[in-house]
Amino acid sequence: MKPRPILTVVTALLMAAVVRSEEPALSDLQASQLQMQDVLSGIQSVLTQMQKTSVTGYVQARGVYQRSAVPSNNLFDKLARLNLKNTSDYGSLMFSLDGGQNSVTVKDAYFDWYVLPNQGQRWTVRFGQFFRPFGYEIERSETQRELPERPAAWAILFPGNRDQGAYASLGLTRTLIFDLGILNGSGTSTTALSYKDPDDDKDGIARLRWSCFTPRMDVALSGYKGRQVVNGSAAVAAVTGFVDTNGNGKKDPGEATVILTPAKTAVPTVRGDRDRWGAALNFYDLLGGVFRGEYILARDLTTNLAPGLPLATADAAAGYALYTHSVLPGTILGARYDFYDPDIHNTYRLGGDGEQETVGVVARQQVGDAITFSLSWERQRVRSFNVKSAVKTNQTNRPVTLQAQYVF
Numbered sequence: 480m481k482p483r484p485i486l487t488v489v490t491a492l493l494m495a496a497v498v499r500s501e502e503p504a505l506s507d508l509q510a511s512q513l514q515m516q517d518v519l520s521g522i523q524s525v526l527t528q529m530q531k532t533s534v535t536g537y538v539q540a541r542g543v544y545q546r547s548a549v550p551s552n553n554l555f556d557k558l559a560r561l562n563l564k565n566t567s568d569y570g571s572l573m574f575s576l577d578g579g580q581n582s583v584t585v586k587d588a589y590f591d592w593y594v595l596p597n598q599g600q601r602w603t604v605r606f607g608q609f610f611r612p613f614g615y616e617i618e619r620s621e622t623q624r625e626l627p628e629r630p631a632a633w634a635i636l637f638p639g640n641r642d643q644g645a646y647a648s649l650g651l652t653r654t655l656i657f658d659l660g661i662l663n664g665s666g667t668s669t670t671a672l673s674y675k676d677p678d679d680d681k682d683g684i685a686r687l688r689w690s691c692f693t694p695r696m697d698v699a700l701s702g703y704k705g706r707q708v709v710n711g712s713a714a715v716a717a718v719t720g721f722v723d724t725n726g727n728g729k730k731d732p733g734e735a736t737v738i739l740t741p742a743k744t745a746v747p748t749v750r751g752d753r754d755r756w757g758a759a760l761n762f763y764d765l766l767g768g769v770f771r772g773e774y775i776l777a778r779d780l781t782t783n784l785a786p787g788l789p790l791a792t793a794d795a796a797a798g799y800a801l802y803t804h805s806v807l808p809g810t811i812l813g814a815r816y817d818f819y820d821p822d823i824h825n826t827y828r829l830g831g832d833g834e835q836e837t838v839g840v841v842a843r844q845q846v847g848d849a850i851t852f853s854l855s856w857e858r859q860r861v862r863s864f865n866v867k868s869a870v871k872t873n874q875t876n877r878p879v880t881l882q883a884q885y886v887f
Contacts, residue, residue, distance in 0.1 A: 536561040537622050537886040539579070545878040555580060557882070558621055562587070569593050573609075586641065601650030605660075608643045608667055612658040612686045613701040614759040614773050616799070625803055625813045625841045626855055627880045632797030632819035632835070636755055636777055638666035646684065658686040664705045664753060680706040682753060697761040705753035707780060709790055717742035751780035751792035768804035783827040784866050793822035809845035814838075830864030830871050851884045 539558040545551060559578040564571060575587040589607030610618045616629055617640050633640070646660020664682035682705025689698045718740035721730040730736075759773040775797045783791040799817035806812055818836040822828035839857035846852065859876040 531567065532563070532565045534561070534563055535887060537884060539621065540883045541627070542881045543878055545876055547874075547876050548878075557627075560586070560621075569596055570603075602648070604645060604647045606645045608641055609646075610641050611637055611662065611703075612646055612648075612660060612684060613637065613703060613755065614686070614699055614757050614775075615697065615761060615771070616759070616773055622851075622884065622886050625801065625811065625843055625853070626815055626839050626857070627853075627882060630797070630799040630815075630817035630819070631837060631859070632775070632799075632817065635819065635821075636775065636779065636795075636797060640666075642666050642682075644681070654690045654692075656688045658684075658688070660684045662705075664707060677710065678706070678708040680708070682706075695763040697759075699757075699759040701755070701757040701759070703753070703755035707751055707753045709749045709751075709780065711746040711748040712743070714745040715743040747788060749780065749788055749790040751790065752778040753780075754778040765802070766804075768802055770800070770802050772798070772800045774798040779821070781821045781828060782833065784829045784832060784864065785827050791827045793827050794824060796820045796823050811841075811843045811845075813841045813843070815841075828864070829866060830869070831862050832864035834862045836860050849886050851886070853880075853882045853884075855880045855882075 537558065537560050538556060540555075541557045542554050543552065556579045560575060561578075562573070562575040564573050566572075570590055570592045572590040573587045575585075577584055577586050585608065587607075587609060589605050589609040592604045592606070594602040594604060612618070616633060617637055628634075629640075642662040642664065644660055644662035646658055646662075649657045649659070651657055660683070662682045662684060663676040664680065665677055682703065684701075684703045686699055686701040690696075691698070717738050720737050720739050722735045722737060723730075724734050725731065755775055755777045757773060757775040760770070762770040777795040777797070778792055779795050780790045781793045781795070783789055785791075797817075797819045799815060801813060801815040803811050803813035816836070816838050819834070820831075821833040825831060828834075837857055837859045839855055841853055841855040843851065843853040856879050857877065859878070861874045861876075863872045863874065864870070865872070
């Protein structure tokens, strides 16, 4: 009976040794679990950021035929857009690039601050480069437009469509929104426009938007107040030479003087107004179709054909009316009329010089969620006036555009 205590002690020692031998294994398992938790946490963080970030874009490929152009037909990528958007609890960021027509430009580069994030984002402030908050046509996406381009006047009154600055969007009610902002005024987002304001003047912009659900329509009243400057240039003397008849390298008596570069007279700096006042209406159920229209009165610098400075501030007007109707599933037919008059009183643009009007028709076919085809025909008329002969001339273009679009 005496060996039993010894056996018990030996057994206890063996069990303790086994437990000690298993401790490193348990420690390795715990470390592996912790490492896996770190990996899962990192994946979850990446997935969370991915859920807050979206990448979209589109490509518009066009074929244009115009008899009066040289060459008369052309195939090209009009737009190749890539959009990146990130959202957070207190704001969102938008950045977009366009690589169409063999140039890469920054289009949108702004962020929104949700001043009252718990109020349904009804009060926001936007900073950066963005569409001017004026009417509806400027902010309407290229992917949704029926005709290939916005009305001609919009490119003149709102160069680049976008500008740099800041504006606040205030939700007064569920259906009434007021926008108020300050901009450089000169426009941006194209290679022909500088990011830098050419003068010290800043422009103010305001818009009041109202949505109605019975009948369904949107109404906007917009105002834009600003100043602009076109810098002049100093006079430049003519550069002259002479006919070296005898080849001795110097001007001798009797050798004729010739003008190599003509003299340039001084061009004065011109300042003028940049004011726009507009009313816009979108009616979503008119005879089974959609009506969109906008009318703008403006004061803007324009070419002066009368005596005086080369540029002068004139009263201008522009507008458009568009009607579209669905005829088959995914098929839309539409027609648009637009005009632009740079000087409604013909004070400076004598004889109606610079007046434009365009009539266009379009057929648009949606194929699935991503692809859209459209075929359009337009008649564009531009008037010019020759001061010396007092003759008016109308130039007419009739482009036919086939466009294929893919959106992702």
